[in-house]
Amino acid sequence: MKPLQPISAPSRIAYGIAFFVLFVALWSVATFGGYVQKLFLADPLTMVGEGYNLLGRYGFAFDIMMTVWRVVGGFVLAVIVALPLGIMMGAYKPVEAFLEPFVSFARYLPASAFIPLLILWAGIGEAQKLLVIFIGSVFQLILMIAVAVGSIRRDLVDAAYTLGATDTSVVRRVLLPNAAPDIAEIFRLVLGWAWTYVIVAELIGSSSGIGHMITDSQALLNTGQIIFGIIVIGLIGLISDFLFKAVNQRLFPWARL
């Protein structure tokens, strides 16, 4: 293999699928071969069967919907707050000096550690779930957006000024379009992190959602259901990733040149 040598699209897909096949094969060997007890790890077929049960008999689709709505809701709230703040921080140094130390501190506060507090403040309803995701993503978003907006080549800004641009149009017509593809990529990344927070939020004090199903299944020692739940999360992540990439490519064709 030559370093960095590109490969064709079909073989890229084939390689990608091959690993999934290998993964399921190893899993099958471990479970069907009797190397791992059923109690600890369900085999792939049981998992599929449990999935069918969950979806057909226990209304798991509703849980999935709830979880997706919580992630998207909390994430959108975080974006609404983080986007203007991040842009201001990236563009204006005094704003950065004012907010950066606090935001840097706040982003290391683990969102999951807030859950007991949030239950105290907001109860165990939807507001608490949204808040966990909001806290988990907003500080990350602010900092990353600020970096994306601030990392522009100085000479592009100079060029804009010599073409008669005002301070606000430098932000609007230079800093923002320059950072836009990076910001879209940041959304994709942080949405992925938001998924881990939502499950944690649902593990504690929840009556619906994928995380809630997983705790229920744990009580019943149904590892097939747990694994099915985890795989569903992975699949949703894969789909949202794919959608984000497709949209980004459409919106910012120049960034890929």
Place this chain on the structure above:
Amino acid sequence: MGQAVSKLLIENVGKVFPAQRGGQPTRALMPTALNVGDNDFITILGPSGCGKSTLLRIIGGLETASEGRILLDGSAVSGPGADRGFVFQSYTLFPWLTVAQNIAFGLREKGVVERERLDIARSWADRVGLSSFVDHFPRQLSGGMQQRTAIARALANDPKILLLDEPFGALDNQTRALMQEMLLGIWERDQKTVLFVTHDIEEAIFVGSRVVVMSARPGRIKADIAVDLPHPRPYTIKTSPEFVALKERLVEEIRAEVMASGQ
């Protein structure tokens, strides 16, 4: 000649960079005076690090002078503005805009309506030979094409003066020669006032009507030589005896400076 009207007056403009970490302040540019007549094409020639780019950036408003002042059409310059077009050595097209949108950037700032913006952008793209690339993004263009777009972008604003900071410095020799001819062609037709910074002696003579030679750091003007070559100038002029004589003279001037700066 038309020297009576001064377009741009540079009055004892100097630059000192402040001391860093307890060191000494660095003087990049001695107080420099220069009169630029209307429609002059002045090339500023000097060894690297002589402060010629600093001078140009001060005129462009991208840097502040430590002393002196600059008058454009009688009014003092402070900060960058659309009246002074600037072309950089680095590629500074906005990568998210097409060639036409890049050329129209300044027009949009001025509030020109979209239809007219695009017309002007197209006609400038045509003039720099990029009419079939108006919808391309900068990353799809060669270095020479990007610099042609950058020149069109600066000129579409119809600035009072065009400032070029080693615009062809990153290009290969063949492309560079073609770009020089193109720029000269535009100047011969439009009679713009141009300040062109370069370290290439041949380039300085070929495009300029005056060559200002700067000394090694701290920079000051060492010689101001008129280039009395006829217009239009074909590229073959580079082998004419007058051209060669001028070149020899400038080589000596520059050589002394490079030796002085210890490079």
